[in-house]
Amino acid sequence: MNSRPAPLTEPPIDNEVAAARPSWPEVHPTPHLQLDLMVQHHLNGPTESEQAFGHVEALVRQLAAIQHTDQGLQNIRFEAPQLVVFAADHGIADEGVSTFPQETTRQRALALLTGKSHVNALADLHGFAVTLVDAGVGSHIQLPPDTEASVPLLLRKIGYGTRNMVITQAMSVAQARAAIEAGMDVARHLPGNVVALSNIGVAGNASAAQLLSRLCGVPLADACGKDQAEDEVGAQRKLERLFAAASRHRKATKPLDVLAAMGGFEIAMLCGAILQAASERRVVLLDGFVAGAAALVARALVPAVADYLVFAQRSAEPGHRLLLIHMQASPLLDMNLRTGQGVGALLAWPLLLAAQRLIER
The missing domain is CATH 3.40.50.10210 (Nicotinate-nucleotide-dimethylbenzimidazole phosphoribosyltransferase (CobT), large domain)
Incomplete structure (x- = not known):
């Protein structure tokens, strides 16, 4: 037998009011080719093979893209x-x-x-x-x-x-x-x-x-x-x-x-x-x-x-x-x-x- 209390009731929803509710927040895409190349060069340099850090490199690129909105490569905070x-x-x-x-x-x-x-x-x-x-x-x-x-x-x-x-x-x-x-x-x-x-x-x-x-x-x-x-x-x-x-x-x-x-x-x-x-x-x-x-x-x-x-x-x-x-x-x-x-x-x-x-x- 279900002993859980009844769900909280909710008032009727006015369709016009519901339609007037704000839309979902705006989210800006992060892909940035130039920044990706900067990260790759920074990690691998002249002595490492391409993608030497594997999935870790992908993580660094993602974190950098999330935090950096300009052209430069900066520290991740x-x-x-x-x-x-x-x-x-x-x-x-x-x-x-x-x-x-x-x-x-x-x-x-x-x-x-x-x-x-x-x-x-x-x-x-x-x-x-x-x-x-x-x-x-x-x-x-x-x-x-x-x-x-x-x-x-x-x-x-x-x-x-x-x-x-x-x-x-x-x-x-x-x-x-x-x-x-x-x-x-x-x-x-x-x-x-x-x-x-x-x-x-x-x-x-x-x-x-x-x-x-x-x-x-x-x-x-x-x-x-x-x-x-x-x-x-x-x-x-x-x-x-x-x-x-x-x-x-x-x-x-x-x-x-x-x-x-x-x-x-x-x-x-x-x-x-x-x-x-x-x-x-x-x-x-x-x-x-x-x-x-x-x-x-x-x-x-x-x-x-x-x-x-x-x-x-x-x-x-x-x-x-x-x-x-x-x-x-x-x-x-x-x-x-x-x-x-x-x-x-x-x-x-x-x-x-x-x-x-x-x-x-």
């Missing part, structure tokens, strides 16, 4: 790096598509909030400020008595978890837009020029698989894959429920409609944070499959955002590899990670510091 973790629950968890109970979302959020997560230790190591955003957790996140929060909690709850996409739309289009705008607002108020983005949420991978399948034309069986912790029966049941949801929402093809039909509140807010951060020419460091799915939506809305995305790692989730192929992205790490919350982004951070140092030599 990282200021006040931020990690933002968006937490939300998914109604499709009621269909048994995850190996974890839904309560795990709240428990993981509390661990991060109280400084007991591995993410907190890695963030302290690398000097990242951490923010947890309640985008739509299925219950209230309440600290135990006499416990102080180690990181700030932003309450941006759109609802107490999305609805079950097997039965109906996960959210309305108005809710999806509101979540995107909330994510934009979160990013807008962050200091610094580097934003690492990740998520917490049971069944988030199921939503990510649906978005990958619908937006990129990937067969759902490939986008979903089989989790290492699942048995064959569980994997088959999950795939059947995802096929049922995909069939119900087969008419949803536009990015915002697909997000509303089969996405999650945290995915929508991640999308908004990506859009806003890219419009401010920040480095956007993405961690994991769910954040990658949000990037698919953001790219579909504003294609130029792809220039600002650094994919920290390729996770063990089968669909993540296919997502990266469709994004034409090379992840910095491939360590078979099965955790989110920003772990992969923080593990990859030293590679960005190395890229910074290579320009300074």
Whole structure:
């Protein structure tokens, strides 16, 4: 039985008012041939072979292009790096598509909030400020008595978890837009020029698989894959429920409609944070499959955002590899990670510091 509180109700949307809302932020493409040649010459010089630094050279070029708007090659600067973790629950968890109970979302959020997560230790190591955003957790996140929060909690709850996409739309289009705008607002108020983005949420991978399948034309069986912790029966049941949801929402093809039909509140807010951060020419460091799915939506809305995305790692989730192929992205790490919350982004951070140092030599 579903014990989750009912989704927050929303007022009727006036179509004229909705149409008058501002469009997505403007994002300027970064490719700059002359700057690329400068970076290549700086790294390789007369003694190294072409592309001696491989993917690291590509990373240096990307970082330089994000930060440099003129003709000259300057040092790369990282200021006040931020990690933002968006937490939300998914109604499709009621269909048994995850190996974890839904309560795990709240428990993981509390661990991060109280400084007991591995993410907190890695963030302290690398000097990242951490923010947890309640985008739509299925219950209230309440600290135990006499416990102080180690990181700030932003309450941006759109609802107490999305609805079950097997039965109906996960959210309305108005809710999806509101979540995107909330994510934009979160990013807008962050200091610094580097934003690492990740998520917490049971069944988030199921939503990510649906978005990958619908937006990129990937067969759902490939986008979903089989989790290492699942048995064959569980994997088959999950795939059947995802096929049922995909069939119900087969008419949803536009990015915002697909997000509303089969996405999650945290995915929508991640999308908004990506859009806003890219419009401010920040480095956007993405961690994991769910954040990658949000990037698919953001790219579909504003294609130029792809220039600002650094994919920290390729996770063990089968669909993540296919997502990266469709994004034409090379992840910095491939360590078979099965955790989110920003772990992969923080593990990859030293590679960005190395890229910074290579320009300074």
